Amino acid sequence: MLDVLKSPVLAIQDYYALTGRALRNIIRPPHYSSDIFLQMDIIGFGSLPIVICVGFFSGAVMAMQMAKALAQYGAVGQTGQIVAITLVRELGPVLTSLMVAGRTASGIASELGSMKVTEQIDAMRALGTDPIQKLVTPRLIAACIVLPLLTIIADFIGIFGGFLIAYFVLMMTPNQYWNSAWQALTYTDVFFGLLKPFVFAFAIVLTGCYYGLTTTGGTQGVGRATTQAVVVSSVLIFFLTFFLTRIFVSL
Amino acid sequence: MPHDDSQSVLRFEHVTVCFGDAKALDDVSFDVARGETRIIFGAAGSGKTVLLKTALGLTKPDSGRVIVFGQDVTGMEEKDLFHIRSRIGVLFQEGGLFDSMTVEENVGYPLENLLEFQLPPDQVRERAKEALRFVELEETLDKFPAELSGGMRRRVGIARAIVTEPPLILYDSPTAGLDPITAYTIIALIAKGRDLKHTTTVMATHRYQDGHFMATCRFSPGTGLAEPIAAAEGDGLGTVFMVLNQGRIAFEGNLAELNASTDAYVSKFVRHEE
Numbered sequence: 001m002l003d004v005l006k007s008p009v010l011a012i013q014d015y016y017a018l019t020g021r022a023l024r025n026i027i028r029p030p031h032y033s034s035d036i037f038l039q040m041d042i043i044g045f046g047s048l049p050i051v052i053c054v055g056f057f058s059g060a061v062m063a064m065q066m067a068k069a070l071a072q073y074g075a076v077g078q079t080g081q082i083v084a085i086t087l088v089r090e091l092g093p094v095l096t097s098l099m100v101a102g103r104t105a106s107g108i109a110s111e112l113g114s115m116k117v118t119e120q121i122d123a124m125r126a127l128g129t130d131p132i133q134k135l136v137t138p139r140l141i142a143a144c145i146v147l148p149l150l151t152i153i154a155d156f157i158g159i160f161g162g163f164l165i166a167y168f169v170l171m172m173t174p175n176q177y178w179n180s181a182w183q184a185l186t187y188t189d190v191f192f193g194l195l196k197p198f199v200f201a202f203a204i205v206l207t208g209c210y211y212g213l214t215t216t217g218g219t220q221g222v223g224r225a226t227t228q229a230v231v232v233s234s235v236l237i238f239f240l241t242f243f244l245t246r247i248f249v250s251l
Numbered sequence: 252m253p254h255d256d257s258q259s260v261l262r263f264e265h266v267t268v269c270f271g272d273a274k275a276l277d278d279v280s281f282d283v284a285r286g287e288t289r290i291i292f293g294a295a296g297s298g299k300t301v302l303l304k305t306a307l308g309l310t311k312p313d314s315g316r317v318i319v320f321g322q323d324v325t326g327m328e329e330k331d332l333f334h335i336r337s338r339i340g341v342l343f344q345e346g347g348l349f350d351s352m353t354v355e356e357n358v359g360y361p362l363e364n365l366l367e368f369q370l371p372p373d374q375v376r377e378r379a380k381e382a383l384r385f386v387e388l389e390e391t392l393d394k395f396p397a398e399l400s401g402g403m404r405r406r407v408g409i410a411r412a413i414v415t416e417p418p419l420i421l422y423d424s425p426t427a428g429l430d431p432i433t434a435y436t437i438i439a440l441i442a443k444g445r446d447l448k449h450t451t452t453v454m455a456t457h458r459y460q461d462g463h464f465m466a467t468c469r470f471s472p473g474t475g476l477a478e479p480i481a482a483a484e485g486d487g488l489g490t491v492f493m494v495l496n497q498g499r500i501a502f503e504g505n506l507a508e509l510n511a512s513t514d515a516y517v518s519k520f521v522r523h524e525e
């Protein structure tokens with residue numbers, strides 16, 4: 001029984017140790033600022049097309065579905081409100097993070113995994129560089145900055161997608177839709193809507209880095225690490241959004 | 252406790268390294284003196300790479316002590332190990348070159364990142380060019396490792412190992428997977444580095460020819476070639492051979508003793524005359 005538990009307990013311990021060292025390195029020199037900007041470009045700008053696409057269609061679909069449901073109560077005019085609240089509170093942060101997890105956690109795990117199996121991580125340590133400082137911390141900082149920004153873009157594009165449906169299909173006036181959407185949102189919604197992607201950024205990057213840096217077994221191991229990174233980071237996003245939402249609704 | 256034995260560069264004292272239940276190194280003890288060339292023979296999985304990584308502090312021993320340049324590195328923290336590692340050059344088995352960097356960036360990496368150096372970019376470029384000139388690959392400065400052949404990647408790896416002019420260089424299977432001509436070029440370069448820069452050299456290999464060459468040939472600055480030493484000089488140029496078998500030292504001695512060994516495992520690494 002103890003042997004069965006040993007492996008997951010050790011994995012959790014290593015994950016926390018990695019988290020601790022990555023956070024500690026934020027304030028400890030050397031700082032690899034060029035790597036932070038490079039990662040912001042890769043994670044942020046690189047994810048922009050897919051985030052816009054997902055944001056737009058989730059907003060549009062939400063508007064169509066909600067309009068149908070609201071029509072039963074004669075409240076189609078509230079479509080903007082429903083779309084805005086759903087996107088800003090939940091769908092925007094979660095869908096954006098899932099897209100970024102699919103792109104970034106897999107990318108990080110495969111890149112670091114390949115470096116591990118080709119002894120580049122060992123070479124880095126042998127040549128005077130802390131791999132966590134050089135590889136993990138810049139990715140963590142970059143993701144924590146760009147994921148909330150991507151969420152803002154996804155939220156806006158989603159609400160805009162909902163507006164197109166409201167205007168062209170539901171025949172609502174722009175004023176009616178945007179007023180309803182704007183009035184529905186509170187500062188708490190926006191705060192939690194941006195806190196979530198910030199927290200998810202930790203889960204995505206640290207999971208990708210953990211599986212990458214613990215890769216064993218050659219190229220097959222890299223493939224395994226990549227899959228595990230995407231699955232675990234996606235599950236962690238749902239797990240974390242549940243707890244954050246629980247805190248949010250109890251306020 | 253610091254050791255003041257100035258002749259000892261690398262010492263293993265009853266070192267055991269385990270991965271799970273398997274012992275990669277089992278009670279290994281040896282001492283590498285300043286200026287010595289130590290050849291470590293062993294089959295795949297015998298513990299050669301683990302031994303070199305333990306010497307660098309990349310792998311922690313489960314028991315025993317590792318002493319490098321008189322300092323016990325066994326329980327040393329990573330940041331303190333960087334100071335020790337700045338005095339050790341290393342060529343990894345597959346070269347260990349960074350895929351995302353050019354050859355120049357790879358070779359200049361230790362000069363930019365090791366605390367003892369951190370040179371400005373113009374000096375890094377100059378030193379990197381100099382090291383690449385040493386391995387006769389100056390024209391590859393702007394290429395990426397993926398654009399090079401296996402032999403060229405090893406030579407770039409050697410350039411990166413020697414660029415800081417460390418007093419101790421570790422070579423992990425430098426000729427593995429190479430054709431005989433390229434393997435000869437690599438070993439000749441290692442001998443050149445040893446003889447011109449007077450470095451202590453530890454080389455893990457499974458090829459008898461590599462060890463034999465290091466013990467019997469010396470680089471001649473006059474001809475620019477490695478030449479066999481005279482028989483009268485035949486102390487093997489301070490070369491010590493060690494054979495690892497399943498993590499344990501099966502043999503330690505000079506070339507003559509290696510050739511004379513009757514041990515069944517050890518003699519597999521010796522090319523006997525027909």
